[in-house]
Amino acid sequence: MPGVPPAQYGYFGPAGTFTHQALMTLPALHGEAIPFASVGQGLQAVRDGEVTAVLVPIENSVEGGVTATLDNLAYGDPLVITREVLLPVQFTLFARPGTALRDVRQVLTHPHAAAQCRDWLAAHLPGALVTEGGSTAAAAAEVADPASRYDAAVCARVAGEMYRLTPLAEGIADNAEAVTRFVLVSRPGPVAPPTGADKTTLVLFLREDHPGALLEILEQFASRGVNLCRIESRPTKRTLGDYCFSVDAEGHLDDARLAEALMGLHRVCADVVFLGSYPRADQQRPVIRVGTTNDDYAAAASWLRRLHG
Numbered sequence: 001m002p003g004v005p006p007a008q009y010g011y012f013g014p015a016g017t018f019t020h021q022a023l024m025t026l027p028a029l030h031g032e033a034i035p036f037a038s039v040g041q042g043l044q045a046v047r048d049g050e051v052t053a054v055l056v057p058i059e060n061s062v063e064g065g066v067t068a069t070l071d072n073l074a075y076g077d078p079l080v081i082t083r084e085v086l087l088p089v090q091f092t093l094f095a096r097p098g099t100a101l102r103d104v105r106q107v108l109t110h111p112h113a114a115a116q117c118r119d120w121l122a123a124h125l126p127g128a129l130v131t132e133g134g135s136t137a138a139a140a141a142e143v144a145d146p147a148s149r150y151d152a153a154v155c156a157r158v159a160g161e162m163y164r165l166t167p168l169a170e171g172i173a174d175n176a177e178a179v180t181r182f183v184l185v186s187r188p189g190p191v192a193p194p195t196g197a198d199k200t201t202l203v204l205f206l207r208e209d210h211p212g213a214l215l216e217i218l219e220q221f222a223s224r225g226v227n228l229c230r231i232e233s234r235p236t237k238r239t240l241g242d243y244c245f246s247v248d249a250e251g252h253l254d255d256a257r258l259a260e261a262l263m264g265l266h267r268v269c270a271d272v273v274f275l276g277s278y279p280r281a282d283q284q285r286p287v288i289r290v291g292t293t294n295d296d297y298a299a300a301a302s303w304l305r306r307l308h309g
Ligand SMILES: O=C(O)C(=O)Cc1ccccc1
Pocket: 012, 016, 017, 018, 019, 020, 057, 060, 089, 110, 112, 113, 134, 135, 136, 137, 180
């Protein structure tokens, strides 16, 4: 179409990262894929309008939350999640051609990859120093340089092949079932309509520390029949012991039970950051409890109006 610039999608790169592979599973995103060396740089490029959206890792089934992503979304200028992608991750140890496993003294990889292969590395390379760097693919690129001090990288098979490295050991994750969750992040805009299997991400700041403060937050969800699929505390970075809560709730902003829970949270919290309602990657629909459908809420509201006579 003349005059309309093609969309540009950023991802946590370089080429060959797990995030890059996750982006490839979204063929509906037509546009140029642009790598960013850090989550922060990618998210800033969205804020600055350099790219339409960026794909970043947010959570791993073994290692937990990706704090660089959670904190940037919680404390940076407003952004929203519009999609999520789940990717099973498998790790391979790659070295420069000619290097044998017994020659490996220094290993470079991403912190989440190091954490997920910790037992294997301790058992098979007990004397090796494991250094955590930018990304798994950046580690592969570094190891490919003959002048590098690193002998091996833990990365995806595609990354090792891309940089013409030699696989020394495949499937080295301590948990073969590990899955990483990635989110596509855009500037705030109209929320896409519900699909019936949606998630809403929020960051909740307590008004003041008091007994039952967390219970008060949880009650807003529980009393409206809203299930949570993730909750974790993150330091507010103001003072030691001061936390906010990063939450994924089942449902969409257009679901009356979730909207009512949000209004309740707005009353009891100092701040509620809305990070988007988007379709669940697993398409799992919520169990809807009796009395919590949109029709139930509408009927309750019209009953209340009728009380005026
Ligand atoms: O470094 C990468 O390849 C990433 O995309 C981040 C990451 C690292 C380990 C597991 C999943 C995602």
